[in-house]
Amino acid sequence: MKKSAFLGALAASTVLAGAAFAATLDDVKARGELICGVNVGLTGFGAPDASGEWKGFDVDLCRAVAAAVVGDPQKVKFVPTTGETRFTALASGEVDVLIRNSTMTYSRDVDLKLDFVAINYYDGQGFLVKKDLGVSSAKELDGATVCIQTGTTTELNLADFFKFNNISYTPVTVQDDSEAQRQYLAGACDTYTTDASGLAAARATMADGENHIILPEIISKEPLGPAVRHGDNQWGDIVRWTFNALLIAEEKGITKANIEEVASSTTDPEIRRLMGLEGDMGPMAGLDADAFKRAIAAGGNYGEIFEANIGSSTPIGLARGLNALWTQGGLQYAAPFR
Amino acid sequence: MTLATSTPSGAAKEGFRLSMLVYDTRFRAITIQVVVLILFLLLVGWLVDNTIQNLAAKDKDINFGFLWVRAGYDIEQQLIPYTNDSTHGRAVIVGLLNTLVIAIFGCVLATIIGVLAGVLRLSRNWLVSRLMTIYVEAFRNVPLLLWIILVFVVTSETQPAPNEFKVTQAMVDSWATEDTSDDIYPAASKILFGTAAVTNRGSYVATPVLDRPLGGTTIGSVPVNFSVLATIAVIVASVLANKLLLRRARAVQEETGIRPVTWWKSLLILFGPIVLLLLAMGFHLQLPAFAADENGVSKGFNFQGGILVQHSFTALLIALSLYTGAFIAEIVRAGILAISRGQTEAAFALGLRPGRTMSLIILPQALRVIIPPLISQYLNLTKNTSLGIAVSYLDLRGTLGGITLNQTGRELECMLLMMLTYLIISLIISGAMNLYNNAVKLKER
Structure with missing residues (x-):
């Protein structure tokens, strides 16, 4: 008995001893590489492509942060995390930043001691069903078997939705998106529920995508964003403003292609600050003067990243919707860069 | 310890010097033990201190209050009433019961399989003994996790989906016409006279229902069902009465030499x-x-009525029993081989048939050798139930160490509680089996 208690304490404390409490920025700079927690595989958001290179909407934000901090968008080590392991990986210092379509919630922010520094995708939870099931509304799903990823907010929303509508369901809990798709396609569940963006991504990878529909009900708010450890404000600021820089770049029409030209010719004071030409903005956060310029140059502005990975020209085909800039009726709004 | 008596009496007069702690064999053993104990306590102290400091640095505390908070998630297999409005504590108990039900069924099945396979492996029949060797080697030498996943995939992917059991309007229409040649029927049908349906989601089996139940009450928060209690009481009483009958029959047999006919009385009782x-x-x-x-057209997504036995449960139970059964088979074989050949020969000389020899002479003696290693196998099986996570079986690992841990973010508390629970279960099993071992072991007088 003594032995087990001892080994338990040993295991518990090695987990904790791994936590890094030094400034994350210094660690990343010393390492010369950013460690970014991403999804184990969600096409369009974070997944390795055929040649093993990580691609996606979340992945490009990782690359932008890496470009800003260490100067090279390729200097990123991607650590795949499941719904269950992601926050532990972040809290223990295994990853520097978690950009893994994770929903910002009160308890994650306050109790799990995470800081969600931005919202890079405004999402909501939906249901994917086979067309021949003959269902046109989520409220008709009484008695259905539902595939649900464990350790997620969607798990709790699902229970709330069915309870509120006074209908019942049988859950089939799965670990990640690929297992959920396998179970759903094998008919082990009638419907698969997760963020609507994730469903669109899942449908895009299915061989018979046209035989599946996403039901019209969006049953929750899922603001997805990058998370960092609570208490390291400088690092949180860097991730937040890297994201804001990408938004401002879209607002000002700065793209991957024209960034050098804009930098050399612009007279707009905000663009000049963003490009590191005046105001000494980068060094305030412990970065180089042109850090945010490099971030934009890495994968383009927010709109370019969106279109390249999940936009209407891709198989996933998501509309900008809530994720359009505030000037175009969306919610993406960056604070002034001054 | 003959040292004390063999020490010359002169040494005692010398008195105690510090160097004796190292050089005197009388004290050296104690010195080493004390030093090791101090080092061990220092290490434990350092670990606890490290944990507390790290928790404080992350602004986290150790708090088990989350167990009384609404869980908010659903569990597909529940032996006690549970909804998403129940507390995390209740979810933990649901998970614990799911662990125990697998452990109990698994231990019973594994023992049956193991004893049969162990005995058959010693069979004189070449084919039977070789088949058992193949079984034992195949299961012992492949990781359990792979067996669990294999059984799960086979059960879930080869069976029809529930909607293949459904009766559609087209089917009803085809039955309405006079012409029976164009009748169409559902692609899949139930088995065992309609009492069970095996789908790719699990097996639906008929539920026992009572029209006139005896009612129930709750004592504290534990629901008590009188119908179940009455059933158990009647069964126990019947078994006891039957025992009494058999004892009387044996008494008559020993007195008169003729055994009275009891089988129909036994059946009746x-x-x-x-x-x-x-x-x-x-x-x-x-x-x-x-x-x-x-019109008889099926509605809904799943079968209504009947109990759903999830494939995760079936897969876990089958894989665990077969895997552990292979180890038990080897233990049983070793136990039987440990009994002297003379015992068998003596039994044969008395005219006992081989089957009776095995069950009356060999196995009872072999049990003494079998029980101690069997305890470890039961413990292994119980702990291995936590592999159910691979097939999404929501046992203690899935609820307390999975969803509850994730939704509350209380890693340390959940892990400590889970380890403590597994420890307690293991100690109970080991304690019970040790009692049994004491009962069957060779009594020396």
Whole structure:
């Protein structure tokens, strides 16, 4: 008995001893590489492509942060995390930043001691069903078997939705998106529920995508964003403003292609600050003067990243919707860069 | 310890010097133990201190209050009533019961399989003994996790989906016409006279239902069902009565040499009262079936009525029993081989048939060798139930160490609680088996 208690304490404390409490920025700079927690595989958001290179909407934000901090968008080590392991990986210092379509919630922010520094995708939870099931509304799903990823907010929303509508369901809990798709396609569940963006991504990878529909009900708010450890404000600021820089770049029409030209010719004071030409903005956060310029140059502005990975020209085909800039009726709004 | 007596009396007069702690064999053993104990306590102290400091640095505390908070998630297999409004604590108990049910069924099945395979492996029949060797080697030498996943995939992917059991409007229409040649039927049908349906989601089996139950009450927060209690009481009483009958028969046999005929009395005593009780309570089976409209067209997504046995449960149970059974088979074989050949020969000389020799002479003696390693196998099986996470079986690991841990973010508390629970279960099993071992072991007088 003594032995087990001892080994338990040993295991518990090695987990904790791994936590890094030094400034994350210094660690990343010393390492010369950013460690970014991403999804184990969600096409369009974070997944390795055929040649093993990580691609996606979340992945490009990782690359932008890496470009800003260490100067090279390729200097990123991607650590795949499941719904269950992601926050532990972040809290223990295994990853520097978690950009893994994770929903910002009160308890994650306050109790799990995470800081969600931005919202890079405004999402909501939906249901994917086979067309021949003959269902046109989520409220008709009484008695259905539902595939649900464990350790997620969607798990709790699902229970709330069915309870509120006074209908019942049988859950089939799965670990990640690929297992959920396998179970759903094998008919082990009638419907698969997760963020609507994730469903669109899942449908895009299915061989018979046209035989599946996403039901019209969006049953929750899922603001997805990058998370960092609570208490390291400088690092949180860097991730937040890297994201804001990408938004401002879209607002000002700065793209991957024209960034050098804009930098050399612009007279707009905000663009000049963003490009590191005046105001000494980068060094305030412990970065180089042109850090945010490099971030934009890495994968383009927010709109370019969106279109390249999940936009209407891709198989996933998501509309900008809530994720359009505030000037175009969306919610993406960056604070002034001054 | 002969040292004390063999020490010359002169040494005692010398008195105690510090160097004796190292150089005197009388004290050296104690010195080493004290030093090791101090080092061990220092290490434990350092670990606890490290944990507390790290928790403080992350602004986290150790708090088990989350166990009384609403869980908010659902569990597919629940042996006690549970909804998403229940607390995390109740979810933990649901998970614990799911662990225990697998462990209990698994231990029983593994023992049956193991004893059979162990005995058959020693069979003189070449084919039977070789087949058992193949079974034992195949299961012992492949990781358990792979077996669990294999059984799960086979059970879930080879079976029809529930909607293949459904009756559609087209089918009803085809039956309405005179012409029977164009009749169409559902692609899949139930088995065992309609009492069970095996789908790719799990097996739906008929539920026992009572028309006139005896009611129930709650003592504290534990629900008590009188119907179940009455059934158990009647069964126990019948078994005891039957034992009494057999004892009397043996007494008569020993006195007169003639054994009275008891089989029909036994049958009557064992089954008569329970059948009467069930009839009185209006017992019948509720068959799994789809809800249907007035024309007989099936509605809904799944079978209604009947108990759903998840494939995760089936897969875990089968894989665990076969895997552990292979180890038990080897233990049983070793136990039998440990019994002297003379015992068998003596039994044969008395005219006992081989089967009776095995069950009356060899196995009871072999049990003494078998029980201690069998305890470890039971413990292994119980701990291995936590592999159910691979097939999404929500046992203690899945609820407390999975969803609850994730939704509350209390890693340390959940892990400590889970380790403590597994420890307690293991100690109980080991304690019970040690009691049994004491009962069957060779009594020396």
